[in-house]
Amino acid sequence: MKLFIGNLPYIITESDLSQLCSGFGEVVSAKLVRDPFSGQPKGFAFVEMLNRSMGHKVMEGLNGKEYKHRELVCSEAKPQKKRGQNRR
Numbered sequence: 001m002k003l004f005i006g007n008l009p010y011i012i013t014e015s016d017l018s019q020l021c022s023g024f025g026e027v028v029s030a031k032l033v034r035d036p037f038s039g040q041p042k043g044f045a046f047v048e049m050l051n052r053s054m055g056h057k058v059m060e061g062l063n064g065k066e067y068k069h070r071e072l073v074c075s076e077a078k079p080q081k082k083r084g085q086n087r088r
Contacts, residue, residue, distance in 0.1 A: 001055030005062065006044040006073040008032075014045075021047050024061050025054025046077055 005017070018030040028048040032041045049055040055076065063074040 001049050001052045002077040003047045003049065003055055003058055004044065004073075004075050004077040005047055007070050008041070008043050008045060008072070009068040009070050010041050010043060012041065012045075012068070017045055017047065020062070020067065021049070021058050024049075024057040026050040 003021075005021075008017070012032070014030045014032050017032065018027045021027050021030065026049065028050055030045060030047045032045045034041055047058070049058060059074045059076070062072045065072055
C-alpha cells in the first residue's frame with residue numbers, strides 16, 4: 001500500500017522516514033519529494049508498506065500526530081497521473 005505523508009519537517013531524511021513508519025510494519029520504500037533545482041525536500045513523501053493492513057496502521061498512527069513540531073498528514077496515495085496528459 002502506497003501512502004502520502006505530508007507536512008514533514010524539512011530536515012527529515014529517507015532513513016528517518018523509514019524508521020518512523022517501520023514501527024507499524026515492513027516498509028518497502030520511502031521516497032522524499034525534492035525540488036528538482038535545489039534538491040531540498042518539499043515537505044512530503046511517499047511510503048510504500050508491505051500490505052494494506054500495515055498501511056492502515058501507519059495512517060492511524062501518524063495522521064494528525066506531531067513529529068518534530070509539525071502535525072503530520074497521512075493518507076493513501078492517489079494514483080499518479082501520466083505526465084503530459086493535459087498537454088496538446
